[in-house]
Amino acid sequence: MHTSNTISVAIIEDDETIREGYAYLINSKEGYEVVNAYASFEESAKKLTEDQPDVILLDIELPGINGVDAIPKIKNILPGVHVLILTVYESEKMIFEALSNGASGYITKNAPADKILESVKEVMQGGGPMSINIARMVIQSFQKNLQSPLSKRETQILEEISAGKSRSQIAAELFIDLETVKTHIKNIYQKLNVHSRADAIKTAKDNKLI
Numbered sequence: 001m002h003t004s005n006t007i008s009v010a011i012i013e014d015d016e017t018i019r020e021g022y023a024y025l026i027n028s029k030e031g032y033e034v035v036n037a038y039a040s041f042e043e044s045a046k047k048l049t050e051d052q053p054d055v056i057l058l059d060i061e062l063p064g065i066n067g068v069d070a071i072p073k074i075k076n077i078l079p080g081v082h083v084l085i086l087t088v089y090e091s092e093k094m095i096f097e098a099l100s101n102g103a104s105g106y107i108t109k110n111a112p113a114d115k116i117l118e119s120v121k122e123v124m125q126g127g128g129p130m131s132i133n134i135a136r137m138v139i140q141s142f143q144k145n146l147q148s149p150l151s152k153r154e155t156q157i158l159e160e161i162s163a164g165k166s167r168s169q170i171a172a173e174l175f176i177d178l179e180t181v182k183t184h185i186k187n188i189y190q191k192l193n194v195h196s197r198a199d200a201i202k203t204a205k206d207n208k209l210i
Contacts, residue, residue, distance in 0.1 A: 007124055010053035011037040012044050012070070013086070014062050018109065022057060022086075025113050032117065039063070041070035048077050055120050058103075060087040060094060068094060071101040082123040086116075092137055105129040127167075128185050135161040157184045 009026050011034060013019040023034045035051045038044035042064050048056075056074060060067035071083055082104040087094075095106055104123045107116065107130065119129035135158055153174075160170045167185070171178045 006031055006033050007055060007120060008033050008035045008051075008053045009055045009057060009120060010035055010044065010048065010051050011057045012039075012041055012062065012067070013037070013057070013059040014039045015059075018059075022116070025116065026120070029117055032120065041065045041067075041073065045073070045077065048074065048081075052078070053081060055082045055084060055123060057084050057086050057116075057120075060085060060098070068097045068101060071098065071103055075102050084119055084123055084129070095134060095137065106134050108134065125182065126186050127182050130161065154184055154187060157181065161185075 009032060011019055011022050011026075013022065016039070019037050019039070023037050026032045026034050035053050036044070036047060038047075040063050044051075058067045058070065058074070062070065065073070067085060067087070074081060074083060083102065085098045085103045085106045086109055087106075088109050098106055105119055105128050107119050111119075122129045156174070157170060160173065165173070167181045168178055171181045174181075
């Protein structure tokens with residue numbers, strides 16, 4: 001939101017070493033800029049309007065309000081911001097809650113530097129980046145849950161993602177263009193977001209399926 005060709009990022013992460021590491025990584029790459037870094041959501045809340053980041057890297061385990069609960073509050077302050085969850089946790093329940101609350105992507109902290117930068121860029125282009133193991137988990141929970149809102153093609157694309165294929169590889173294998181793949185991924189995310197109001201996830205949770 002600062003200059004058209006620079007993606008501005010805010011980081012909310014309580015571990016100082018990790019926070020500084022991400023800030024260094026993002027600032028060292030042309031086209032990216034860290035506008036601010038915070039140790040908690042409460043600390044960021046007062047300044048996010050001023051920061052106007054395009055993307056927020058958000059840790060789940062935060063002192064005070066945790067990352068999952070912070071997402072709707074962040075969206076309330078900045079409706080257009082993209083929230084990327086960065087975490088060491090891969091619990092299905094947490095993933096679904098984060099996505100239902102409006103997270104645009106979910107990547108694990110052990111993801112390589114390039115993947116984190118790529119995810120920031122991807123989310124700006126309307127995509128929904130997920131770590132391979134996260135994507136695999138999403139598929140598995142949908143396979144367990146017969147009320148899945150995903151079409152066969154969307155499930156197929158999620159399976160391809162979980163196998164470690166890039167979007168261009170998926171496009172080539174399924175004989176569709178890259179934009180179509182991106183659209184499918186975006187639709188998968190939108191469906192997951194609204195899925196929280198469906199009985200399917202509630203039933204699945206009640207039955208400890210996810």
